[in-house]
Amino acid sequence: MKRIKKLLGIKSEFEKQNWNDLRVIRTAWTVDDMNEALDSDFDLHFVDYHQNPQVNMKLLVVKDKETGKIGYHSDYRLLMTSGDILINTYYGNFPLKTTLPFAAYILPKDIKKNEYVVIGHVIEDLIEGYWNQGDTVLLTMCMARWTGNKFIYDHDPKQAKKNHFVG
Amino acid sequence: MKFNPNTGKLFTDQGELIKKLHCPLQKTFDELKNGYCNSCNKYVIDTNTMSDKKVLGLLKDTPEACIKIDIDSIKIGNYETY
Numbered sequence: 001m002k003r004i005k006k007l008l009g010i011k012s013e014f015e016k017q018n019w020n021d022l023r024v025i026r027t028a029w030t031v032d033d034m035n036e037a038l039d040s041d042f043d044l045h046f047v048d049y050h051q052n053p054q055v056n057m058k059l060l061v062v063k064d065k066e067t068g069k070i071g072y073h074s075d076y077r078l079l080m081t082s083g084d085i086l087i088n089t090y091y092g093n094f095p096l097k098t099t100l101p102f103a104a105y106i107l108p109k110d111i112k113k114n115e116y117v118v119i120g121h122v123i124e125d126l127i128e129g130y131w132n133q134g135d136t137v138l139l140t141m142c143m144a145r146w147t148g149n150k151f152i153y154d155h156d157p158k159q160a161k162k163n164h165f166v167g
Numbered sequence: 168m169k170f171n172p173n174t175g176k177l178f179t180d181q182g183e184l185i186k187k188l189h190c191p192l193q194k195t196f197d198e199l200k201n202g203y204c205n206s207c208n209k210y211v212i213d214t215n216t217m218s219d220k221k222v223l224g225l226l227k228d229t230p231e232a233c234i235k236i237d238i239d240s241i242k243i244g245n246y247e248t249y
Contacts, residue, residue: 015192019191019192019206118191128193140175141189141191142191142193143191143192154193164195164196164235164236164237164238165170165175165188165190165235165236165238166188166190166194166195166196166211166233166234166235167175167186167187167188167189167190167233167234
């Protein structure tokens with residue numbers, strides 16, 4: 001659908017925005033950050049944080065064949081080229097964004113309803129893409145619209161597929 | 168090159184940071200016509216056939232350049248300490 005809209009020249013609400021015109025909303029991951037934001041005259045918008053069970057990253061714990069030192073990476077191909085010895089493979093969601101069950105977006109007092117912003121670090125575990133060894137890549141930064149009580153992200157989980165990065 | 172998809176950081180094989188890749192508009196290369204980004208009015212450079220040294224040199228000279236990397240052709244991993 002997105003592709004068809006593009007072909008027809010129909011822009012989404014977010015595509016009509018100019019990135020440079022938008023304010024950046026930062027995220028408070030700790031209580032200290034939250035209190036500092038309040039002290040600096042910002043508001044907080046609390047968001048529940050639950051680990052997304054669909055997030056799947058692998059961690060290959062390896063031993064260097066020459067030094068014997070332990071290391072880790074996520075690429076099976078490195079095993080073939082480095083000759084490292086695989087000790088174990090772990091799967092899961094790491095690194096964890098926070099150990100708390102919540103985080104908060106730091107809102108300027110004058111944020112307006114339906115204002116478009118840039119979220120600097122998305123709180124929820126939203127999947128942006130996959131790569132061909134099965135790992136998921138999380139959405140970190142995106143545009144969003146403030147409805148007055150929550151953010152609508154520029155994120156379509158159905159589009160979460162790519163094998164390259166641009167930036 | 169080595170790339171950490173969790174942080175978007177691209178490194179040389181020796182571990183030197185080349186660039187933190189981030190497209191705020193979440194563009195994909197397929198959306199660009201001949202690699203040209205209409206939003207930023209510049210070409211996105213495909214690094215697929217470039218050496219680490221060349222990519223590093225390019226981005227030192229032009230830090231604002233946008234590049235495209237294929238994750239199938241570089242090393243992917245969590246290269247930074249958490």
